[in-house]
Amino acid sequence: MAADQLLDGECQVWWARPDQVSDDLLLAAVPEAEQRRAGRYRQRLDRQRSLTGAWLLRTAVAAITGDRPSEVLLDRTCADCGQQHGRPRLPASVGVEVSVSHAGDRVAVALTRLGEVGVDVEFAPLPGHFDHELAENILSPRELSIVERSGDPGADFRRLWVRKEALLKATGHGLRMPMSRIEVSPAADPPALVAWPLDIPVDQVRLATLDPGPRHHAAVAVLTGATMTVRELDAALLL
Known part of the structure; x- marks a missing residue:
């Protein structure tokens, strides 16, 4: 089974390190607006985590849809203020729910067709x-x-x-x-x-x-009553 094949009863969780992706790949995949948002972090590691999360989300979705990562349509409208810093959502036609989290040396992206999803590390x-x-x-x-x-x-x-x-x-x-x-x-x-x-x-x-590795803890939640299989994958498969 191809790593990028998202099955109906599955939740995929992709893992990356903040230093795993070259700057060239990050900047090619992540639109300027998201680069600016990452640039608001004061610490370089925080900026790198944010950019890597944006890259990982777009690249994992693109592997399913066949789009280029930079062309993946994401809506981050905040439910409270309407600004573009809320939870990421794909167009309904894609049929995939997504979530992003990052902490320490780990960046996580969860994707599933089962229902709304949240991942935390x-x-x-x-x-x-x-x-x-x-x-x-x-x-x-x-x-x-x-x-x-x-x-x-x-x-x-x-x-x-x-x-x-x-x-x-x-x-x-x-x-x-x-x-x-x-x-x-x-x-x-x-x-x-x-x-x-x-x-x-x-x-x-x-x-x-989830299994994020030493000194990290992580979990994923999906709003569904169906049986769920979780598959954890390394971002190296997307490079």
């Missing part, structure tokens, strides 16, 4: 550290109690954190909904949505843990 600069104050804001009391009793509360907290981030990216709520109002399965269990205040039934949501 987080970097752990201090692998054994547990930020209890942050956890209190993100976890429900039940989740926090379980994490506090864990042998590695820092890692377990981050596993739950990326699940919730992925869910809110899939729904489009982002930071507008407190993550403590969402409950997911314990870190040691298969990832699943347990409860949230939205009208979408929990059995119409799929969650999966």
Whole structure:
């Protein structure tokens, strides 16, 4: 099966490093408006992550549609202010939902035909550290109690954190909904949505843990009741 073939019951997750793609390829694929948006970051690594995410999204979609990466039509209209910095969307005729995330040394792009998708990756600069104050804001009391009793509360907290981030990216709520109002399965269990205040039934949501590599945690969420297969791929296949 070709790496770029997106199956109906599949969620593809492409992984890249911020230094994996040459500047020539990045600038050829990424339109000037997106280059300018990346240029607003102060740190060079942040700019590189943003550009690589834009390249990876466009190149992965182009591999499916047959378009040139620079010609892929993306709408980033923000639902709140109307500016072009919102979640990326493809034309409805393409039939593919997408999501982008980047942190540390990893850039992720998720694509699926199953339903709206959210992917999240987080970097752990201090692998054994547990930020209890942050956890209190993100976890429900039940989740926090379980994490506090864990042998590695820092890692377990981050596993739950990326699940919730992925869910809110899939729904489009982002930071507008407190993550403590969402409950997911314990870190040691298969990832699943347990409860949230939205009208979408929990059995119409799929969650999966991803493998971004050492010192990173990642998850993907898709709003679907169908069986979902996740396939993780390296951006080297697109070069």
